[in-house]
Amino acid sequence: MVAGEVSGDLLSGLLLGGLKARWPDLTSMGIGGPHMERLGFQAWWSFQKLAVHGFNWELLRRYREIVGIRDQMRKRLLKERPDIFIGTDAPDFNFKLEEDLRAAGIKTVHFVCPSVWAWRPERMEKIRRSADHVLCIFPFEPELLARHGIAATYVGHPLANVIPMEPDRAAARLALGLDATAPLVAILPGSRRSEISHLAERFIRAAALIRAAQxxxxxxxxxxxxxxAVIESLVQQCGLQDSVTILDGQSHAALAACDVTLIASGTATLEAALYKRPMVIAYHQNWLSWQIMRRKRLQPWVGLPNILCAEFVVPELLQDAATPQALADATLAWLDAPSQDPQRLQALQTQFVALHHSLQRDTATIATDAIQKVLQS
Known part of the structure; x- marks a missing residue:
């Protein structure tokens, strides 16, 4: 198995639980993180080795290291010949590896269809060459893949079964030692180094403006x-030591506890939607990466909640629009919504509940059934 980033580790851990329930003696190894390791996964490298944000400078800076890891992984897997290879997300790393392994007769499964329906549709051919089967987390994806000759199964989104339909905000605040009644904003600037460098300061400066207003x-x-250490330094620079509680991980607890979240575009935005929390989505990267991404977009939305609802249900502030003042203003609008715009808030809750229901499936069982069929084919 190969998982990239925090979200890939989480998804792979949920899938691995189902695999071990079906095959208790299963042995798993490759690239992963703590969620996978808790289930006995042998991590040859940490998932953090694959976490890259953007298209040019950071990727170029780390290209040789990442390609070197993939080459070592390929040689080891071709020698040991596992029964199956499962790549979770990280398509730029996994597709080439899957293609080589599949050509050598090793079964391959790709977990999470890349967002070819949102941008980079040219990846369809890569998927067709690389994966014997794709496990899809959104209901419209299998039909789309089938039109390109790619076998796929909708398995639901694993997090839809983990996150409660009605999160207990009061209990989450109590568990974190947070004020039960004060307005609370969760700040999630991302998990990759480049995301932190591009968004953390903007988010924390926005927090200072929010506190000044409320x-x-x-x-x-x-x-x-x-x-x-980086985050603590930024918090101190903005004089927010008494207002910001820094947690080691626990992003789900933060989302359960908050009234609104200021959040980086990515999987975490879907998690926020499943927690039924209003959000302000932001994205920022270096200029060249942004120009490349902007030209490859197929839809007007970037955030997953907006894409899945097919409308701007929450604001997106991208690139130059993601100023601290704009981020603060959009967040304050959500904080004021219970008294100023309750219909907007209720409409959002209704849409997020419907989204949650649409993503709920017995993911572990459906995915494991599909993997078993691949093994038997």
């Missing part, structure tokens, strides 16, 4: 290992 507002900020 002094009772408090903030909760989950950080992944290795970035706590």
């Amino acid at each position: 002094p009772t507002t408090r903030f909760v900020l989950p950080v992944v290992p290795g970035f706590r």
